[in-house]
Structures are given as C-alpha cells and as structure tokens.
Amino acid sequence: MAKSKFSIGPAALVAAAFIGPGTVTVATKAGANFGFSLLWALLFSVLATMILQEMTARLGVIGQKGLGQSIRELVKNPVLKVISIILVVSAIIIGNAAYEGGNIAGATLGVQAVWDYPDLAGLDLAALIIGVTAFFVLWTGSYRFIEKILIVVVILMSVAFLVTFAITKPDIVGLFKGLLIPSLPDGATLTVIALIGTTVVPYNLFLHSSSAKKKWKTPEELQQARQDIYISIPIGGLISVAIVSTAASAFFGSQMDINSAADMAKSIEPAFGDLAQYMIALGLFAAGISSAITAPLASAYALSGLLNIPEDLRNNKFRIIWMVILVVGVAVASLGLKPVSVIWFAQVANGLLLPIIASFLLWAMNQGFLGQHKNSIWQNILGFVVVIVSIVLGGKSLLSAFQVL
Template sequence: MITAALVFGPSKLTITSKIGAVYGYSLLWVVIIAIVFMAVFTAMSTRIGVATNQSLLASVKQKWGKPASVAMGLGVFLVTTSFQAGNSVGVGIAVGELYHTSPVPWIIFFNAVGISLLFFRSFYSVLERTMIVLIFVMLFSFITTFFWASPDPVKIVKGFTTPAIPEGSQGLIIAFVASCFSIVGALYQSYLIQERIRMNPALRQAKNDSTTGIIILGVMCAIVIICAAAILNPKGIAVNSATDMAKALEPIFGENASTLFLIGLFGAGFSSLIGNASVGGTLLGDALGLGSNFSSKSVRYLVALVMVIGALVAVRFGKLPLELIVFAQSVTIFVVPFIGTAIYMVGNDKQIMGDKVNSPLVKIVAGIGLLVIFGLAIINSKELFFNNPLFK
C-alpha cells in the first residue's frame, strides 16, 4: 500500500489524465504491461527483505563493495530530492484550488505536517496508516468520478485487450511505463517489509504479499485514463496538468466533481510527499552507515531534509524548475538500470536468498523487465542529451 501510494503522485495523475484526454481508451493495455513488471520487481524486493536480516544496500555492498552501495543510496537521495518539489506543488495547488487561495501557505503547512509525523515513536505505523487512508481517499475520488463519467464498457475492454500505438503516443507511453514501473519504489519495498518484521518478527514466517498494493496502483491509473477518455477526449480538451483535469470536470458535472478530483490530487500529492521523502532519507542513511530503519534519528532527519528542500524549491519557483527536472532525469538514467540490475542479481543469489531465490519464471519475466529498464534509459538519454535545448 505504501509503495503504491508513493508511486502514484501528481506526475502520474497528469500523465494518466493526458493519455486518456489525447488517445482515449486505446492505451489502457500499457497499464497491464507496466503493472506486471512492477509487481514482479516489488515481489522480488519483498522476498529479499524477508530472506535476510541485512538491508538491500548491505547485500549490494557484500556483492560489489561499498562504492556501489554508496552510489546507489546517494543516487536515490538525489532523485527523490529533485522530484520532491513536484509533490509539494501538487499538494499546494490541490488545496489552493479547493479554497481559491495561493498554494504557498498549503505547501508550507502540509510539509510541516509531514515532518511532524517523523516525531511519532513508531513512525512506520503512522506512515502505513496515513498511506492506507490516502489510498482509499484516492480510490473513492477516482471511482466516484468514474461513475459520473459513464464510460463506454466496450471501448474499455477493447483498450485493455487490443494493443495499439496511436501516432505520436510513444512519448506518453514511455513516460507512463517509466513512472509506473518504478524501480526505486520496488527497491524501497525491501526496507518496508523489514520495518514490519522488526515490529512483529512473526511476519517473517507469514506470507508477505505485495501484489495487492500494486494492483491498486494499476486500478487507479486505469480509472483516471478511463475518466479522461470518457470526459475530455470527446470534447478535445487538452490536459497539461492534473488541475486541468479538475477544471475540465466542473463545467460538465458541476463543482462537486471538480472538488472530488482535487481531493484525489491532494491524496496523490501528500502520499508521495511523505513516501518519496522516506525513500530518499532511508536510502541515504543506509548508504552512509547511519542506519536503515525509522527508529534511527539520523534517518528521520534525512527524511525531513528531503521535505524541506522540496518545500523551499516549490515556494521559491512555484513549480519544478526545468533545470532540476533535467538534473533528476540525468541521475535517474544512470541510477535506475543499476538498481534494477542489483535487485535482479541479489534475487538470483541463492547464498543470500536461500529458498526465496527467484524461480525460473521470475528470472525470465524480470529479465525482460530489466531489458525494458535499459531500453527506457537509452531512449531517455537520447531525448535528454541530444534533443534538449539546455544542451544545445
């Protein structure tokens, strides 16, 4: 649930809205592809967390040395910090639109709320409950919008079962798969399961299923695409941000529909704001040898640092600056394939994994997923370094 909530942020809401608004139901099949790969890597990461008492970065250090684990932790910290401003902006705009005020006070307020959660003795329990509540807030918002939209069931089925790549859609397909098939989110799953086991050691022997949360992630993505396809596509309304979707709902279904969607956007923003910061702080703390669990004060301070930096950038610029996006994408291109390879290799290591080592089927599917990750990295590097005006 936590992994699903942190992956489904304002950027995901924007991408899914745009896919439905521009290409209707035709790209629903992409959701299944991305979710299958995400589910496989998340389950693999879960098994890694259960199979060993050491963190995933400690396993990386054991296999490839300290420089590899430090590079991985630092890379994740830089990526999460760079994208944190977008989560702050999402929260601020969602609440600001609801109350017709500036987003700045809300950015400051909700980052302060996020940081205050760190002071609870059992931060993991608070994080888990908060994320579950936010997931259900998002599900309620989007499912209600879904019924308002009255989508075409025949077109929905066709969108899922008949793969098509409309002209000009490649960029959005790549953006969606890259953001939904989140290797950083999958990596964090191993830390989350170890935190749960730390609180309740009996869970190590229980069945630890990560698939439900990832299915919910896929359901939310699909619902937003379907809503945009049903409402915006027939009217030719373009979407450049998640708030455009909310504004488009109002003249068609009234203020209540717009309000509901903005509540969903708030849930997406606030869950990612907390979750994204937790990922960055935890991984950097582990890489620097400061601990990898939420009981560590150093980890909590690093999580707070990610929130503070994101809030400062959001308040100063009102959005995620282009230069910061380019920097984050540059780091992501090099870090994500390395993380994916590390998870895959550790999952295949019988000495570390024991009876939880990857099965032949998982090795094949995850191997294909790894090829997808490298393919996306090559495509993104080409777009970033050769087609970006900042590099010309």
C-alpha cells in the same frame, strides 16, 4: 495461527508512493490525448512492479536485508563499491528531491483549482501544509503509524478518483480494449514511457525491502508479504486506470488543452458538476501527501543501507536524510518553480537509476543467503525482461530529457 492472518502492509506504501501528482498528471494527459488506447502500458507497468516488488519483499522477509545494504555487501571490489555508492546516492538525492518538489508543486495546483488561498510570507500555503503534515508523520518514528496513515491516504485517493470515474461514465468496452490490445498512436511513445516510468519506480525497491523486513521476520510470513503485493499494487494500478479513463471520457477528442490534473479539475465542472471537480482536487492533494511522506522515507532507507546507517526511524542520521529531502521539496514547490522543470532533473536521475537498481536486485535475488527462496529460473527470466525494458525506457527517458528524442 496468528501468523497466517493477512494484513495490508509495505506494498500499500509502494502504491502510495507511485500514485503521486506526477503519475496523476501523466495519466491525465494520456487519457485526454490518446483516449483508452494506452491503458495496456499501465497494465504492463503494474505487472512489472509486482515482479520487482515481490523480489524486494523476499529480500526483506527471508534475507532480513534492505536493498541498500545488499548492494553495499555484494560489491566486493573497493573501487567499484565506492563508484556504485556514489552513483546511487547522487541519483537518489537529486531524483527524490526533484520528485518531491515536483509532486508537492503538482498537488498545490490541484488545491488552487478549488481554493484561492493567499501566499504566506511569499511561500505556498498548500505546499507548507503538505510538508508540515509529512514532517510530523515521519517524525513519530513509528512504522506502524506511517503505514496506517498511508493506507488511509490510498483509500482516500481510491474513493476520490473512482467516484470521478463513475461520474464521467466511461466506455467500458473501449476501456477493456485499451487494456488488452496494445496500440501505439502517433506521438504516444513518450507518454508510454512516462506511464511505465512513473509506476516502476526504483526508489520503491528500497522502500519495500526495508519495510518488509520490519513487518515480517520469518519465512512462514512470506505468503503474507505476497498477498499484500497482489492486493495493494493492483489497487494503485486501478487508481491510475480510473484517472486515464476519466480524462479519456471527459476530454478525448475535444479541443480543450489539458496538461495536468489541475487543468482537468478546472475544466470538468461545467459538464460533470462540482462533485467531480472537488473529487479530482481531493485526490490530487492526497497524492501530494502520499508522495511527501514516501519519497523522503525511501531516500532514508536507501541511503541508510548504502552508508551503513541504522535503518531506525528514530535514529538522528536517518531523520536528517528524510528531512533534507522534505525541506528541499517544500522549498522548490513554495518558490514557484514549474513542476515540469523540476521533474526534468528527476527524469534524468530515474533514467540512470532504474536499470542499475533493477540489475542489482536481480543479482541479490540469486545469492545463497536466500536459500530455497532465491530466484527460480522463471523469476529470473521475468526479472531479466523487466531489466531490459527498464534499460530501453531509461535510455529513451534520458534522450527525451535532453530533447534528442
């Protein structure tokens, strides 16, 4: 009977990972520039995330394999294997290091909105605090501890952004209309791509499969993994909806130039009071902590599986991987580089990686080692739709990154 008990788990890590400062900033700009009209894109992205993450959970629980390990084992041709591994490893290192730097830098902007702190020997104090916090959490080498910390962070973000949402008193009818009736205002294409691209994140596929196999070991526990997804991922989506709605209520139709959540934190105080300003800053800082922990962890799981390194949080090679990503991220944020410039590289890497990783996942989920738990026809159809959308989004993401679109 104990095995039937439900507990929040790896999907909470996924929610913590995709609600980073980059997502907060994209959601803020979406609401400020287009009101509630793009909420449908968030709804789609949450459903797509649940489809892919359910597959990774099955891969972990039933196959007891991480996605990186599956990719290494599935590609038999030596040349293709080397090319696949080099491509994915390069994209993960560049992409996650860039996201890490951009997200930490974005979180520091939120802190700066409410706290005028001095530099520490030329380095950003808030970035150092976030980086050191992430370092000690990851260094414990305890999956359960990391999981609990991230669950707390997700709860903190939920409270912060939902309180701000309540303070701004959004138009509920407009909110549901935006969720359920797709529309594409002039100039909104890139914002839709960004909203979906910051939620359906390829690195989370590695993070979830490896985390699921650590937490659950038997087919009987698969239902727990699915319940975890059906609760945690929508909570992450709800946070994004709250951010878009807050920005829409406070700034849509105004003449204010709102380009980030930090701008929103500074601008919201005159109309809605100190509490709203501090809640946004707190939520943005918590988002920075969550990203600082999950991006290096996802990189370590992905590269360990691909390079045949033990997926052991206390293994020195595993630790070196996440430390490199974390140090690069803190350095980028501390040296004053603009988050937008840093995320440009991540945009390119993500545009390349998402369709490839989603295709590998779909391939893995049709293998015989999963037995009766391999993909059904409907799961393949849904997965194929997500892959096609990811290819389109990836192409447009690359074109926009090179200022072609």
